[in-house]
Amino acid sequence: MMFFPGRICVVFRKGPLGFLLQEPSKEARRIKDEPTQQDKSVAMREDLVRQNALIVVRQRGGDASDRTEVLGDYILQFGKYKGKSFRWLLENDVGYTMYLIKNLQKEEASGICMSEGHGKDSLQSFINYALSFGEIQSLLAYEASGVGVAAASSEDDQLVGFGSRAKSTWKEIWDGRADGYADFILGKSCVPGTRMCKLQQYLRKRQESATDSTSAEHASRAPAKPLGRLSY
Template sequence: MRKTVFFPGRVSVVFRKGPVGFLRQDPSEEARRIKDDPSMRDRSAPVKEEDVRQNALTVVRLRGGDASDPAEVLGEYRLQFGKYKGKHFRWLLENDVGYTLYLIQSHQKEEAAGVLQAERHSKDSLQSFLRYALSFQEISSLLQYEAQKRPPVPRPAAEEEELVGFGARAKSTWREVWESRHDGYAAFILKLFLTLFRSCSAFVLSCVFSQKSL
């Protein structure tokens, strides 16, 4: 007897909402586990945008979805950046709206400053995700609501929670760099700082001795 294969067809985003219907911005339990355990994160190199697109189209067609619907196809794209790298775009909207807002607002600030720090494939993935997220009225409405709220009094961040601000891990905090030190990046930073310190010390000492000899 031939086995019948069931395809769910179109898949829609199911947002997590609170008791009164507002979108929840806290991470889901699954997202929190990934956030708290760096070993669960995808450390592989980012994949080209076209490869991501072709994989997404294949998934949509196999489950009987609408491959002509850009939003449905984008929902099957896999993130090529950040702590949720490897997860589908749809998954991120369903599991961490707060992080989604952070990505949108950070990107808007970078655009306003004329600085975009993401690398090529990561940048392509980020821009595709932002286009996908902003296509939902729920996200646009939440952004408008957040913009209208009175800005909180800024508090100085703890040093370990500050962004690195340069290099391949520019958007990571110093805490995240240290917690993922097995990848060698923390050792690279320490070596870089030590080299700069030695160079600066040698320059200062040479200036002092030069003054004394006059």
């Protein structure tokens, strides 16, 4: 068996219970929130991206015959993380990865191609790379199964699962909204599919429901309009 001293493997960020963390890392969040950090250059051809990746792998003593390792050093040619490697995206923003996979699956299911070009080639290569990992496959299967998405108990009992309020339930966040945390979540820009995004959707539903109930209550308390004089 050959030894490759420079071989690099993906290191997924995981929570205390071993689940993949879907929210972006600090570095990813900084790039996302600061447009000047984003690469706006013209997308490169796939063959050039591959050549550059092979050079990087060979220079560090990696396994150039390992397709997955080489793909890890492909540089993204699309989106807000353009210029970062495929491996970097998996390690720093699984939530965005899931969003990309689901979006492409919907596009393919509809039979409508939303875009073409080098950026689209890069997207398809990245998704093939991401789907080669059991962790991503398991997460997709988990979300598709509906497990943990409010079955027997209800959405109220779902745990936040991130940040300082990780062990609080969604209902506790709603009921304690006077502390400002619910407003903080509602005001955030979230990546689709992340825990924060799901909590945000729940809070918006509760907010809309509360608004509707208040409107209905006010309507019921409104004085009845006097009947006009009948004419015969």
